[in-house]
Amino acid sequence: MAQTDEKSGGVTAVRAEKLRRLVERILTAAGVPAADAATVAEVLVEADLRGVESHGTTRIAGYVSMIRTGLLNPKPGVQVVRDLPSTAMLEGDQAFGIVVAKRAMEMAIDKARRAGIAAVTARNVTHTGMIGFYTMMAARAGMIGLAMNNGPAILPPFGGKTPTMATNPFSVAFPAASEQPIVLDMATSIVAGGKLRLAAKKGLPIPGGWALDRHGVPTTDPSEAIFHGFIQWAGGYKGFGLATMVEVLGGVLSGGLFGRDVPPMKDFGKDPLVTSAFYLAINIENFMPLAEFGARVDRLIEHVKSSERAKGTDEIFVAGEIEFRKKAQRLQGGIPLSDVVHRELQGLAAEYGVPFDL
Amino acid sequence: MAQTDEKSGGVTAVRAEKLRRLVERILTAAGVPAADAATVAEVLVEADLRGVESHGTTRIAGYVSMIRTGLLNPKPGVQVVRDLPSTAMLEGDQAFGIVVAKRAMEMAIDKARRAGIAAVTARNVTHTGMIGFYTMMAARAGMIGLAMNNGPAILPPFGGKTPTMATNPFSVAFPAASEQPIVLDMATSIVAGGKLRLAAKKGLPIPGGWALDRHGVPTTDPSEAIFHGFIQWAGGYKGFGLATMVEVLGGVLSGGLFGRDVPPMKDFGKDPLVTSAFYLAINIENFMPLAEFGARVDRLIEHVKSSERAKGTDEIFVAGEIEFRKKAQRLQGGIPLSDVVHRELQGLAAEYGVPFDL
DSSP states (O other): EEEEEETTTTTEEEOHHHHHHHHHHHHHTOOOHHHHHHHHHHHHHHHHHTGGGGGGGGGGGHHHHHHHTTSSOOOOOOOEEEESSSEEEEEEEEEEEHHHHHHHHHHHHHHHHHSSSSEEEEEEEOOOOHHHHHHHHHHHHHHHEEEEOOOOSSSSSSSSOSSBBOOOOOOEEOOOOSSSEEEEEOOOSSSSSHHHHHHHHTTOOOOSEEEEOOTTTEEEEEEHHHTEEEOTTTTTTHHEEEEEHHHHIIHHHHHHTOGGOOOOSTTTTTTTOEEEEEEEEEEEEEESHHHHHHHHHHHHHHHHTOOOOOOOOOOOTTHHHHHHHHHHHHHHEEEEEEEHHHHHHHHHHHHOOOOOOO | OEEETSSSSOOOOOOOOHHEEEEEEEHHHHOOOHHHHHHHHHHHHHHTTTTTTGGGGGGHHHHHHHHHSSOOOOSOOOEEEEEEESEEEEEEEEEOOHHHHHHHHHHHHHHHHHHSSSEEEEEEOOOOOHHHHHHHHHHTTEEEEEEEEEEOOBBBBBBBBBBBBBOOOOEEEEEEESSOOOOOOOSSSSSOHHHHHHHHTTOOOTTTTSSEEEEEEEEOOOHHHHTTTTEOOOHHHHHHHHHHHHHIIIIIIIOOOGGGSSSSOOSSTOOOOOOEEEEEEGGGGGGGGGGHHHHHHHHHHHHHHTSSOOOOOOOOOOHHHHHHHHHHHHHOOOOOEEEHHHHHHHHHHHHOOOOOOO
């Protein structure tokens, strides 16, 4: 039975395992092969567990909509178009980005085990979800993982007004020994587009400084920003520079679409969504024993955590730490699911004749 | 003969070639082997040409001072401590960071030509200069280059007050076909420390928002920021996350010092300076013909450049473009050398009995 969180009206706490099973069943009923449905459910629920709700099960309605309109190919012919000892290129055939991303990182890890370092690109897939998932796969395998992907032309270059790139996320993960891995997972924009969409869905305003309206003036209205305006880059020209790196490694090197050639997307689930990605794995054992590396990462984490705190700061965090803590809480107390997502899942379950057991 | 730039008092325009030769002679006289002196002069003058004066010949006085006090080893025993097909590790023996960085990227390029991708770390060196120099080496070799290095514990973690990391620069370069390469070269702090030191040297205030004073309050006094306060991270916790990546790849993976174990540095040239670095090269031909990649990068640059401009923007730039333009101007019209640097070089030339011909 789901428990209602009394502190936050309109939210229901659900068990991760039940949510995962429900998503899996909905996707299978929508025509997704069982193994792929399990992968998508795993990655989305992991995002919900880590507090990255913008990349969690809020996406299911959009995914199903894309399957129905043919924008997402549930049974794609994913091809390895080039396969060398340290590199490979995948053609995604508009598959679930999540499914191809997991496969690409598995290949990179596998190749890096022999070659030391390996990179795999994946082009022409749909939404890739929380890319920290894939870099954490590398960290679990005792490697350093990097992941990044381009996407719809929705943000202008720094100083411009013509949509040219996506919020181009970048992630890197490092295994520790006794600590949790360090996991950086960030949009190169000041916020991820998903956070605007979630605010719009909840009917909440966004902080000033996140976005510009159609006239290039700051706005707190997420819908204005999503449908007519632009998100800003993190750190101005620096964020745009990092987004350019992601565009080249993800879009150019992969043989995929890039820049203004990627279809823009205003409405997730209704508009075309094409992304391309770059995954890299580095075998730590090429440099030092994994245990030694982990102990050194532990020590760095200790240096960060034990810093004297600035005024107004209660605790200092390393990248990914807040998310690991949230996951532990949510594995215990459940994932707080918004009424909107709850209703979406309920509706899909009814449509597909799947038991709605949350 | 040097020409005085009438528009900016206190600045002399000097020919790059003459400046390079002078720096080379001073360093050779200071006990640096000829080939290394040439490398250091080349990298510093390239920075001056590109308008990155904070990493140019303003550094010479500090380098010479470090040689004299034993903080920089002009005749180091640099060792390849580990050498595998796609990776290597260098021990720098407090060498010129510039000399070891160039060697490390040469090794990475060489290995990537056979292995597809290669990474070389370099630990325990001094100042590494403008790291875009090394990624541009990869771009000239038809590869993608990445470079980053850690350094003195001078910035606190996001939300903290204890100096724990350096401004941890990051660079990536991509070759184009008819366009200049895309070259991102950025500190993960909101500005490079060198820009504060240059402002202090020139007696100029810094923009608000660049730094905090000893109490954690914004200041426009570069000396207060350098000697008692802190520079801020680019994009807040995102910049700190990127700096953490640089700290792990540069400091942890290399077997070098990292975090608070790196000696802090307040006074460049007088305080110990230990940095460690990570260099990566990706052979584009593993993915597609270099000409095709270059044409695709050209197209991306065209997309960026042709964006409609936001109000107040005269031109939109890709990363590195302003620097290539400045270099072209300065190769023609000379490098504007500040009176301070001019006097420093004149003094060193006199001390070492080297002809001062600028």
